[in-house]
Amino acid sequence: MSGTHFFIEESTMDILSDYLLEMDTDGYSLILYINPSNTEFASEIFDTTKEISKNLKEWIINWSSAQAPRLKIHTVRVMLGTFLLITIHIPFQLDNNSSNSQVYAQTNDKFNMSYLYFGSPSTHVDRVLRTNNSLKVVSPSYFNLNENGNLELTPLLDSNFINEMHNRGIKVVPFLSNHWDKAKGIKALENRDQLVNDLVVAIEVNNLDGINIDIENVTPAQKEMYVDFIKQLRERLPSDKEVSVAVAANPNGYTTGWQGSYDYAELGRYADYLMIMAYDESSYGSEPGPVASHDFVERSIQYALKHVPAEKVVLGISFYGRYWNVEKGIKGNGIHLTKVQELLSAYENTITYDNKYQSPKAVIKVKAGDPPIQVFGKPLASGTYTIWYENADSIKAKLMLVQKYNIKGTGSWSLGQEHSDVWMYYDLWLNSKYFEDINQSWAKDEILTIVQREVMTGMTETKFSPTGTLTRAQAATVLVRAFKLQSLDQEIKAFIDVPTTHWAKENIDTIVSHGIMEGISIDTFSPDEPLTREQMAMLLYRVLEQQPSTSVGTSTFTDVESGRWSEEAIHKMTLTGIYKGYPDNTFRPAKSMERQEMATLMNRVLDKNE
Incomplete structure (x- = not known):
């Protein structure tokens, strides 16, 4: 705060x-x-x-x-x-x-654009509309290259779509792509004078708002030609027309390979922004792994900021996953997020969220006799598949990086591949508003901070429920995250009300193994039971009892009688400044903890530990 x-x-x-x-x-x-x-x-x-x-x-x-x-x-x-x-x-x-x-308020809105590659003109308007007014720019696939590297218009170019977007205040900035064809990309850069002329005419004739250049898989030998190409476009197009470049993510600072063809600093001199393709960390032909791990994405941003001002950096987010089946020779084929959801709904699966990568992974089993589902026109044969993809948690983690580094905004590949639920939270998180129900909370800033610390999350995609009651399961989860507790190698007695499918099962087992929480009886944990203020004081006391404390005064509350089971915990947590009482000198020990109170407490604890 x-x-x-x-x-x-x-x-x-x-x-x-x-x-x-x-x-x-x-x-x-x-x-x-x-x-x-x-x-x-x-x-x-x-x-x-x-x-x-x-x-x-x-x-x-x-x-x-x-x-x-x-x-x-x-x-x-x-x-x-x-x-x-x-x-x-x-x-x-x-x-x-x-x-x-x-x-x-609008002056602080972060930029958001998305590419349109799949589908037809008849579906494009609907795909934009379901983004809930989140887009400032849409970039459809209108411009290709022929074998000579010259401009070729695609059948997707549609004046009705362009007019509809303009009526809605959305700019249409098509992308020019060689679709990974190295020969076409090199030809285009060699013939850049003619290509610039053709692009300027096409943009004017079709009432377009600029150009996004997406020439990939060329070499460092074309680096200077690439910069000159962008320079010419900027000089030839009116200043109100966008010139942007999709660039390879380069977290390791490579100067060779196709990453070496992008001179970030020089491209950034002439382009309105660089759209960092911060995905395909694991790609077609690679071993199974995340499409865009958090570390990969963050280091890609950090590299860009060494060469380009933050207001010219746009973070690319993937709306797709990749899947592997080694036995069938499938190594990292692309798959839409909507198709991932369809597979998970139809087939036996195990889903895990890798906290190191901050990416979800699913292993699905397609059995003989299961209903066939097609992926890009081909039915998925029986077998076991590993899928790395994006979900709400991984996308939110990436959106938080936009605020952390105060960059221009985001782009996404590509519109229509995402699950529609994405747009329930995307714009909120992009602009660090996160939840629609916290504006009136006295702990608004504490909530935003604890969410950024990845200790607490919302109850839904758009609601934090600040005055909602904190349950025992939620408390266990928050404490495990805050103190990075690992499960101890010991057998934990199973609770009959915490089945293996319970969302907090792992965190409950971990907190119990450390002796911080226990069941309300031998075989019952009561995960949904509210936690009181004195119970939370006791839990924090158990976690922090081995750590030195600094006295900040005396703790005397009229409603905490001498000898009360929680008296020492309340006293110690108050002395350290973690807990505070009410203005009437009461503690209200039996009052249920609110989620906003928990956010505040955990920030105080973490601030002291730091």
Whole structure:
């Protein structure tokens, strides 16, 4: 969480004890901390039986706006200790001196484009529409190369589609590809003068918005020609027409092979952006492995940023997987994510999520007599197949890298291969909003931080459920992730209510093996039972009891009686500053833990450990 504190004038100190200005993707939010001694002011806000008075609301808005008149403050949260008393939304108003009519929040939106390769013009509009307005640019396969390296228009070029996209505010920037044909790619770069002329004419005649160059599998010998090709395009096309380049991911900094044909720095001088093809880490002909592991993707971004400004780096995300069956000679064939889902629904399978690679892997068994399913027109024969692919967790992990490195945005290969559920969360996560139900939470920033730390996740693709009850299974999972606990090599007695298919089975076994949690009886764990504040204090006490603590004061709560089973744990966790009580000097030990409370606690623990 980042924010700025300001000096409080004496005239305001009787009302406020502190306030904090925080920047987010929508502008700024202001947190006001009420002086606990001003009971009249606090009680007026705290009285939930009536609406806050108009005068008081106006005072809060006017005072807040006066502290930072040039900033777009959209929300004011009034706090009394750890209690959120009220949230006030300030209507957006343009600066009278500004000529910009665009809403402020839109200026921070990350860029998102996608390629259109599969399907026909009749399906393309529907594929764009199901992205829930997430795309700024769509890049259809309109431009190919012939044997001489000259421009060849494809049958997909469709004026109706172009017009429809323009009506919806989406740019159409087709890609030019040699489709991995080295000879065509080299010819094209050698004949680049003529190719530039033809492209400029085709873009103008067809009312297109630019060009994305996707010439692959050429060599370092063509590196300078490649740069000159992009330079000529930039010089010949109007400035409002896009010129972008799809470049090979190069996490290892290779200067040979096809990776060596891309001079990132020089291409970046003339291109609007470089679309990093951060996929095919494992590809056709390779041994089984992830299409795009987290480390591979992150190092690809890091390499790009050594040569190109962040605002010119676009991260490519794969909407496909690859599958292997060594016995049948299948080594890394491509497969749509929609087809992966179909196979998993039809055949016996085992799915694992590799935490090292942050990629899912499925092993499916197609038995004789199973219903046949075709992959790219060929029925999948009986046998065992290994599939590495992308799912919501792996895609979200990649989207978080966009914010981590503050790059321009993302591209994807290719539209129509993804499962439609992707668009439920894609735009939110791309713009680090993550969940639609946390804006009113007092712990919004804590939630975003703990999610970025990959310790907690949402209850659904778009909801975190901040006030939802934390269950015992959830607590076990969070603690295992936070402290990176590994299962001890010992036999764990099975709980009758935690079958092998339970989503938290592995984490529950791990936390029990460490003696941090135990069942509520010999054979029952009660994974869905709520966890109380004192129970969580005890769990943290068990985890941290061997670690040194620094006293920050005394811990005395009116509702934690002497001799209570959790007294020592509550006392120690309060002394370390991990737990805090309520303004009325209570701890409320039997109160169920909320998910937003857990997010806050775990951030405090991890901050101290760091």
